[in-house]
Amino acid sequence: MEISLKNLNFGVPAAERDDDLISCFVITESYQNITKGKKCIVLGNRGTGKSAVFRKLADEEKAKNNIIIQLAPEEYSYELLSNTLRKEMEGSWAKHGAYSAAWKYLIYVTIMKNLSHQGKRFKQGPEARIYNYLRDQYAGTDTNPIGMLISYLKRMEGIKIGKYEAAIKTAELRRLYSLEEIEPLINDIEAACRNKKVIVLIDELDKGWDASEDAIAFVSGLFQAAVSINNKLNSVKILISLRKELYENIPTLYEDAQKVRDIIETIEWDEPKLLELIARRVIKKLPGLQLDSYENIWNSVFSEVLDYRQTKSFNYIVDRTLYRPREIIQYCNDVAEYSRRMLIPPPLPFNYKHIAEAEYGYSESRLKDICAEYRFQFPGLQSLMETFRGQSYNYDRESLEDHLLKVIVGEFQISREASSWCGSLDPETLVDILWSIGFIRAQAVGGLKARRRSGSEYLGSHQISSLNLRNIKRFHVHPMFRSYLGLKESKA
Ligand SMILES: Nc1ncnc2c1ncn2[C@@H]1O[C@H](COP(=O)(O)OP(=O)(O)O)[C@@H](O)[C@H]1O
Ligand SMILES: [Mg+2]
Numbered sequence: 001m002e003i004s005l006k007n008l009n010f011g012v013p014a015a016e017r018d019d020d021l022i023s024c025f026v027i028t029e030s031y032q033n034i035t036k037g038k039k040c041i042v043l044g045n046r047g048t049g050k051s052a053v054f055r056k057l058a059d060e061e062k063a064k065n066n067i068i069i070q071l072a073p074e075e076y077s078y079e080l081l082s083n084t085l086r087k088e089m090e091g092s093w094a095k096h097g098a099y100s101a102a103w104k105y106l107i108y109v110t111i112m113k114n115l116s117h118q119g120k121r122f123k124q125g126p127e128a129r130i131y132n133y134l135r136d137q138y139a140g141t142d143t144n145p146i147g148m149l150i151s152y153l154k155r156m157e158g159i160k161i162g163k164y165e166a167a168i169k170t171a172e173l174r175r176l177y178s179l180e181e182i183e184p185l186i187n188d189i190e191a192a193c194r195n196k197k198v199i200v201l202i203d204e205l206d207k208g209w210d211a212s213e214d215a216i217a218f219v220s221g222l223f224q225a226a227v228s229i230n231n232k233l234n235s236v237k238i239l240i241s242l243r244k245e246l247y248e249n250i251p252t253l254y255e256d257a258q259k260v261r262d263i264i265e266t267i268e269w270d271e272p273k274l275l276e277l278i279a280r281r282v283i284k285k286l287p288g289l290q291l292d293s294y295e296n297i298w299n300s301v302f303s304e305v306l307d308y309r310q311t312k313s314f315n316y317i318v319d320r321t322l323y324r325p326r327e328i329i330q331y332c333n334d335v336a337e338y339s340r341r342m343l344i345p346p347p348l349p350f351n352y353k354h355i356a357e358a359e360y361g362y363s364e365s366r367l368k369d370i371c372a373e374y375r376f377q378f379p380g381l382q383s384l385m386e387t388f389r390g391q392s393y394n395y396d397r398e399s400l401e402d403h404l405l406k407v408i409v410g411e412f413q414i415s416r417e418a419s420s421w422c423g424s425l426d427p428e429t430l431v432d433i434l435w436s437i438g439f440i441r442a443q444a445v446g447g448l449k450a451r452r453r454s455g456s457e458y459l460g461s462h463q464i465s466s467l468n469l470r471n472i473k474r475f476h477v478h479p480m481f482r483s484y485l486g487l488k489e490s491k492a
Contacts (some may be wrong), residue, residue, distance in 0.1 A: 005345050010281050010332040011325075015051035024280040025056050032158070035060070037262075040230050041223065044267035046373050047326025053267065054146070054201045057239070061292045066197040067114055071145060072204075081214040084150055086157055095213065096252055099221025102152040106145055106210040107180050107200060107229060108189065109134075111236060115192045126188035132186055152176070170235035186232065191210045193235035200238040201368075202226075206246055211376045219246075220253045221309060227260060249377055268462075269323040275314060277325055299349065302335075306352035316355060320362070320480045322462045327366065327480075334358040363483035365485045374437055380418030385439065386479065387412040391491030393477040400440075400475050401427035428470070435469055436461050439481060443474035 003287065012018050017112070031053055033039055044050045058068045081484040085095075112130045122128045143151070158170045175181075205219055219242065226238040244266060248254060272294075279294035282301055291299060295314075298304075302313035321327035338358040339346050344353065378384075387407055404427040406412050414422060434440045441458035458476055459467065477487055 004155065004286075005336065005340055005348060008282075008336045008348075009285055010278055010336070012327050013047070013330065015055050017051065018052070018055075020281060020284055021052055021055055022059050024277070024284055026273055026277045026280065028269065028273050030265055031056070031217060033265045039263055039265040040226055040232065040237065040239050041262060041264045042239060042245075042267065043244045043247055044241070045322070045324060046369070047324040048267045049325050050243075050267060051203050052325070054203050054239065054241060054395060057199070058201060058321075060198050061197070064197075066199055067112055067118070069110055069198065069200045069394050071110075071200070071202045072382045078208050078210045078212060078215040078218065079195070080146065081150070081218060082210070082212045085153060086161060094367070095217035096220055097154055097177065098156045099217045100224040101156070101179060102149045103225035104229060105152045105179055105182065106149045107225060107238065108179070108186065109138075109148060110145065111189055111198050111200070112140075112182075112185065114198065116191065117282070126191035129188050130185060130192060131184070137349075160310075167424040190233050190235055193233075196235065199237045201234070202240045205240070209246065209376070211249075216250050216252070220250055222368070223253055227263065240363065245374060245377060246268055255411050260417060263387055269325065270305070271283040271314075271323075274318055274321070274323065274325065274328050278328060281329075301332075301349050302355070303349040303351045306355065308352045308356070311357065313352075315349075316352075320359070320458060322460065322478075322480065324462075330365070331358070331362050334362045359483045362484075363480060366480050368482050370439075376419075378421060378433065379418075380415035381437075383413070383415035383418045384422060387414060388487065390476060391486045391487060393482055394490045395440075395475045395477075395488040397431075397473050397475070400431060422441045432469055435475075438478055440475045441478050442467060442469060442472040443476075445472070456476075 011020065011024075015021055028049075030042075034042060034053060037058065041052060042050055054070075058070065061068055112134055116127065116131045132281065156173065159169055159176070162169075164172070174228055182415060202222065205222070209215055222240060226240055229236055230238055269288050275294045275298060279297040282297050283289055283291065286300075298314050301316070304313060305311070306313050306316055308316070311395070317331050318328060320331060335350055335354050335358040338361075339350060339354050367385060368382065371385070374381050384407060387403070392402075403412075407414055408422055408425065408427065408430070410419070410423075425433075433443060438460050441456070441460040442458045444457055444464075458474075460478055461467075477485070481487075
């Protein structure tokens with residue numbers, strides 16, 4: 001059967017809106033690690049599939065009749081927190097601990113509410129005690145989660161900052177920190193679960209993120225609460241996802257987590273899995289296609305070898321990503337979209353011309369997206385990238401450090417935001433930063449083991465987790481950024 005360009009679509013950018021996610025889901029090693037064992041923190045860059053993992057997990061667990069609780073993004077509001085709560089300085093109250101207690105409170109109450117909505121009423125036993133507690137505390141009120149969290153924090157804040165006698169203050173605070181109110185019900189929660197599990201999924205904590213004191217305490221308090229509840233209750237499992245770069249920039253979190261490394265899973269992809277991801281979607285959209293190897297399915301849409309240096313089309317495309325599903329989906333969609341708009345839409349498979357024509361737009365949107373992703377850690381990053389415009393993409397260490405030194409001393413114009421952090425660094429550190437965000441790749445020397453099957457001898461931070469960068473002599477700008485920046489191969 002003739003496969004048609006008209007129906008060709010490789011997916012959508014976000015898992016929440018992806019109707020094909022469950023039927024096209026790719027089981028990665030990360031996913032397997034998350035489903036078994038005690039992983040409760042899922043880390044990943046934007047578009048690596050954090051929400052996808054949670055959706056798939058929710059689907060699987062529902063099928064097993066377990067209870068799924070999802071805390072939705074609209075319900076956190078960092079701005080609201082900052083506006084509502086006093087600053088740490090004002091009342092010298094340790095917010096991290098307060099948030100952790102408030103989170104535990106919120107999660108326990110939410111679980112109890114869900115349990116009491118299940119099935120029949122009990123006259124006695126754990127279900128009845130939970131029901132009675134909720135009835136007495138929350139009769140007629142329908143507090144949203146963030147409201148519940150804030151009111152618990154407010155109670156603590158009121159005592160800390162209020163004018164009470166010291167002894168009363170301590171006693172009251174201890175009651176709140178130790179969740180005295182619900183402590184007696186915790187065993188009832190476990191008992192009421194019986195053969196069920198309760199899975200609490202908390203995603204998109206980065207939405208509305210403003211790096212404020214409250215935002216940081218909110219997230220680190222949640223981590224602590226999750227670890228503590230997961231250890232306490234066998235039938236409850238709390239899973240949190242977080243963008244990797246946010247996680248690395250919350251010192252309390254990062255330090256805490258070093259002690260509990262085995263509960264963290266970082267989502268990672270490799271080339272075969274990304275090929276599978278696209279192939280599964282192609283099969284779905286083009287049902288006339290023969291079920292075949294993933295390679296052959298790919299080749300029915302993109303000609304296998306590009307007339308450009310005999311590169312394989314899959315390698316060419318995957319080489320222009322940081323191994324994130326959202327990127328490869330976007331690039332493939334851009335190629336299809338570009339071709340659809342042509343005066344005479346071409347027959348499949350696409351060739352080098354089609355892939356190359358879509359590259360500039362893709363490159364531009366990826367560069368801007370990466371800069372947006374790092375806007376708190378490295379504000380004004382785009383102006384630093386712009387200093388490379390029109391240059392060659394190959395650098396030996398000396399010429400790269402030389403370029404960056406010019407940036408640091410202001411010989412290349414960068415934005416004021418960017419010079420606020422660049423200006424105080426040395427070139428070597430800037431090299432590390434550019435490598436960690438994926439802008440440059442390092443020439444691999446020796447038998448380095450990396451998640452790469454093909455393509456270039458240069459490796460990016462998405463392909464190899466530990467690399468002693470200081471020993472690297474040659475770098476190049478990652479191909480994803482080249483088209484937009486108009487980079488050329490050096491003649492040397
Ligand atoms: N394991 C997977 N199998 C199939 N598609 C996936 C998988 N992981 C991610 N995707 C797809 O990639 C895109 C980005 O994933 P998403 O979960 O939204 O990323 P994140 O939440 O990390 O930003 C979505 O379209 C999603 O459906
Ligand atoms: Mg998401």
